[in-house]
Amino acid sequence: MTSRFTGKTVLVTGGTSGIGLATALAFQAEGAHVIVTARPGKQHVAEGFELVALDASDVAGARALGAQLAAAGRQLDAVFVNAGMAEFASLADASEDLWDRTFDTNAKGAFFLIQALRPVLAKGASIVLNGSINARIGMPNSAIYAASKAALISLAKTLSAELLPQGARVNVVSPGPVATPLYGKLGFDDETLKTVAAQIQSQIPLGRFGTPEEIAATVLHLSAPESAFIVGTEIIADGGMSQL
Template identity: 65%
Template sequence: MTRFNNHTVLVTGGSSGIGLAAAKAYANEGARVVITGRDEEALARAQAEIGHGAIALRNDTGSIAEAKRLATALQEKDLQLDAIFINAGVAKFAPLSDVAEALWDATFDANVKGPYFQIQALTPLLRPGAAIVINGSINAHIGMPNSSVYAASKAALISLAKTLSAELLPRGARVNVVSPGPIATPLYGKLGMDKATLDATASAIQGQIPLGRFGTPEELASTVLHLSAKESAFIVGSELIVDGGMSNL
């Protein structure tokens, strides 16, 4: 398929996991892809994997200054955007009794403040008919213990998609959310658990998924591309949940 021929697409947090899968999928359908991330080595590897003239830019999603710097970098390359996948973020979990202000601030900076001001800074670069897809989470809906701060940050993003849709529609831009359930990505190896604890946690989560397995980054990427393409032009301010039925229990 070539749904994104002559399109330029930005994927934040595009050097691994869901972001990298989406970047590859966009490129395979004809898009020129720009990815961002914080790790220059990971960005270089991802850029090579994506191919198709992909551009990699180091950027920290939690900073307003970095949001402006990203917009400036794209302007300097004379790039306008047909789609944005706001994917970069952090997932930190702790029980209420252990949550410190630093965890709250780090989570909301990366998951809410950064994306909000990235969208603000990038809006002038949107072409008519552009699509913005925000990576949410089913944690905003299911009340999982130890996820209060993370879940609240994702709920804020889902709310933003609705209000920003109303604001950006006059520019011809749509905003929607894809909310994944458990997806098999490197994220699960970054939770600070030893292997035995991580395996037990993954097994417990898998037992809550009606399909009986974790999703794949490629499965989520296909939904991201659907929300970015012209075929979804009548989907505005909506959330698509991709969780194998987990949130229906």
């Protein structure tokens, strides 16, 4: 077992389930001290993690977290901005409320979290944003979600340009379909969910959904010194769905 993160402190938002939990566990297995965030009231016991209550859309909470870390003299070596939401609606049915909630969580929250953490980023720190291949494909009913994820791809470039002088870099990992609890939150009944999952799987050249651990491995690669020459870019991990 390699230990690329021994003595390092990392932050994973939305780190108590799915891709976030898999990534937090992977960092922990390689020696990192891991801080994970979870929505207030949705926290779960996570052995060995430092748990912080934070809603991804809560700008004031993000600023409080940054101030708390700064006051304690702590620095972050890696940040995985993973927490987000996915609700789909057609152009005809989409509401302004859905737009606001999605962008507040997926884009605005990410931007102001990074702003709040900027003073506590260690030299050489890596920030990885959790994107989505929905930003690259024209999937019906996903316009709002896809647009919020496309914003993260842009942020990886512009924020890298701003943070490079202090030695930090930003990249994106964009997963394709991954077997996580998120699919159970799309509002479908069990039978419809099975049908939708089968339809999606048929579009993946590898013929299967990805695993949270596979995405976590990419996040750790982007967070490690071995990827120090990768800046402001996007790695797509989708089993070939958007590529072939």
